[in-house]
Amino acid sequence: MTTTDDATTVYGRPEFADIDIGDTMRHGHPDITDGDRLIVDLVRRRAATLGRPLTVMDVGSGSGVVSAMLAHRLPEHRVIANEIEPKLIAQARSRLGDFRNGEVFDRPFQEWKEPLDVIISWGSHHHLPNTYLDHVRTLLADDGVLIIGDEFCPEYCDDNDAARVTTAEVIHLADGLVLTSHRDVAAYRAEGVVPQWSRDLEAKRRRALWHWYKFVIDYAMAKDNWTVVLAELQITRDDLTTTFDEEHKLSPLIVRRDLELNGFRPLSTNVIGNRSVDLQSFYLYEFAPRARA
Ligand SMILES: C[S@@+](CC[C@H](N)C(=O)[O-])C[C@H]1O[C@@H](n2cnc3c(N)ncnc32)[C@H](O)[C@@H]1O
Known part of the structure; x- marks a missing residue:
């Protein structure tokens, strides 16, 4: 599922058409x-x-x-x-x-x-x-x-998250939220419910991403590379949009x-x-x- 207006990654967008990205x-x-x-x-x-x-x-x-x-x-x-x-x-x-x-x-x-x-x-x-x-x-x-x-x-998993992830029966993305057991997947499919842990983990992911993308964009700016700055701004938006599945760094x-x-x-x-x-x-x-x- 996607929620951005233009449901494509930067690689397909017209403003990058003449660039070897x-x-x-x-x-x-x-x-x-x-x-x-x-x-x-x-x-x-x-x-x-x-x-x-x-x-x-x-x-x-x-x-x-x-x-x-x-x-x-x-x-x-x-x-x-x-x-x-x-x-x-x-x-x-x-x-x-x-x-x-x-x-x-x-x-x-x-x-x-x-x-x-x-x-x-x-x-x-x-x-x-x-x-x-x-x-x-x-x-x-x-x-x-x-x-x-x-x-x-x-990495945004703390020790508790890591214990859950390393023993996960399954890694399943439910509209961008991580589920780790068959039971959770079944409950999501039947009733659309998602454990609070999955929502909390997504909040950690977004904070970690924001910190990372600021670094990447500052790095590009220091090199005066405005193409990368603009591309990364779009990628940031895509990735912070939980449900945009074509750009979802875990x-x-x-x-x-x-x-x-x-x-x-x-x-x-x-x-x-x-x-x-x-x-x-x-x-x-x-x-x-x-x-x-
Ligand atoms: C971030 S880019 C990869 C960058 C590239 N590996 C490099 O070294 O510059 C991801 C690429 O995967 C391609 N892609 C997406 N789905 C694909 C598929 N099913 N089969 C082949 N390529 C696919 C996209 O078009 C996109 O160019």
Whole structure:
């Protein structure tokens, strides 16, 4: 469900039509370029470990910045940029045009059918429907890996919240509010009731987000990058709107629990940026699919 007038993320809005937003973000937003380099490094290490040509997909590749870096640095591996916004598809095609090992898949990720060795979800996790994780598991080889990095909401779970989240039976978003048990989901579906804990947690999320976005916008202003300032102002509004599901950053702890519940086990955790926890948003994880029962 959405409640904003223009129910689209900034990536599809007309005022950004002539801008390569992926490139611009890398000049005016903290932590993204460090994450790019780390992703390339993780894929290189994976390739070295497996010792065979890999098929790598960059889901929600945007304008293809990371896909192009990978195609350039790993010429013997197949790199697929996956994107659905027409403008971004064109930009990714142009970026990958120089690389024989690079290509673009221009349909929703859910429509890809071939097996994959590495799936990268970089900045895309909080834009994709939760069911995409199931699709990742069906596509990944047994020795495959999901590299998932995102701009999360800096951690807002206190110890009590963490105890509830780490033992959650389910992570279910009910109009943007987190539910953690099948009973709560059933009650929400039957009567629309939501535990007070879920509402309190959402208040914490919004406060943590506001603090983070002020930092991001000040960072962009210091670089005189008004495109990023304006984009982030819109993203802030989208994200603070609890029910706007296309821009909904959650705490790293909640996302990790969600991945575990979706059949993944963590291989590595990498923190990007060196700041206090309240301004620590970017994490890059490697997850492996657990064998199906
Ligand atoms: C924040 S952007 C990702 C940025 C990009 N990874 C980068 O490195 O610049 C999220 C992207 O996911 C794309 N997306 C959303 N749903 C998708 C889907 N079902 N399949 C493929 N891409 C999708 C959006 O169009 C958007 O460009």
